[in-house]
Amino acid sequence: xxxxxxxxxxxxxxxxxxxxxxxxxxxxxxxxxxxxxxxxxxxxxxxxxxxxxxxxxxxxxxxxxxxxxxxxxxxxxxxxxxxxxxxxxxxxxxxxxxxxxxxxxxxxxxxxxxxxxxxxxxxxxxxxxxxxxxxxxxxxxxxxx
Numbered sequence: 001x002x003x004x005x006x007x008x009x010x011x012x013x014x015x016x017x018x019x020x021x022x023x024x025x026x027x028x029x030x031x032x033x034x035x036x037x038x039x040x041x042x043x044x045x046x047x048x049x050x051x052x053x054x055x056x057x058x059x060x061x062x063x064x065x066x067x068x069x070x071x072x073x074x075x076x077x078x079x080x081x082x083x084x085x086x087x088x089x090x091x092x093x094x095x096x097x098x099x100x101x102x103x104x105x106x107x108x109x110x111x112x113x114x115x116x117x118x119x120x121x122x123x124x125x126x127x128x129x130x131x132x133x134x135x136x137x138x139x140x141x142x143x144x145x
Contacts, residue, residue, distance in 0.1 A: 039067055039090045039117065042145035047127065051138045052076035053104065057086050065091045073102055093118045095142075107134040113142070120144075 038061065045055030057071025067088050072081040088097035099111035108131050115125030122143035129136050 037092070039095060039144070043071075043142055044145060045127075045140050045142045048139045048141065053127075053138075053140070055084070055099070055140070055142075056081075057084065057099075059086065061090075065089045067097075073099070075104055090117070095123055097142075102129065104129050104136070105134075107131045109134065113140060115142070 039059050040061050041059065043055070043057050043059060045053075045057075047053040052075060054074045055071060056073075057069050059067045059069040062068055067086075067090050069086040071084055071086065073084050074081045082101065082103055084099050084101045086097055086099055088095065090096075093116045094114065095117045096114040097112070099113075102109045102111050107129075109129040110131065111127050111129050113123075113125045113127045115123035117123050122141050124139065124141050126137050127140040
């Protein structure tokens with residue numbers, strides 16, 4: 001007795017096209033757009049190339065386009081983590097961050113990075129580390145957790 005009811009329901013769904021188990025292209029686009037609308041939350045940063053620097057930090061939105069946060073950095077696997085503070089701006093899609101409290105290769109440094117946050121893949125940019133008589137830079141990928 002239930003088979004005719006099920007068959008009728010399936011025909012009705014097929015007829016009106018309202019039954020879909022998969023999201024539409026627009027739904028996927030809207031979801032991705034929502035994910036990159038804000039930079040609030042947890043982030044990681046990984047240096048590419050010869051550097052072993054990693055970052056782990058949280059960002060919060062402030063007044064206007066200001067962002068700030070705190071976290072840790074690690075120069076290489078097995079090294080101690082150091083606390084850092086983060087300040088910057090997010091004027092979508094432009095993200096600019098400054099990391100304070102860093103130590104790299106024995107130098108007290110401040111790190112700056114800017115990039116465009118246009119995909120859920122993250123922000124790839126050049127992290128510039130500067131300190132008294134010291135400067136170096138390398139590519140870093142920042143990604144939301």
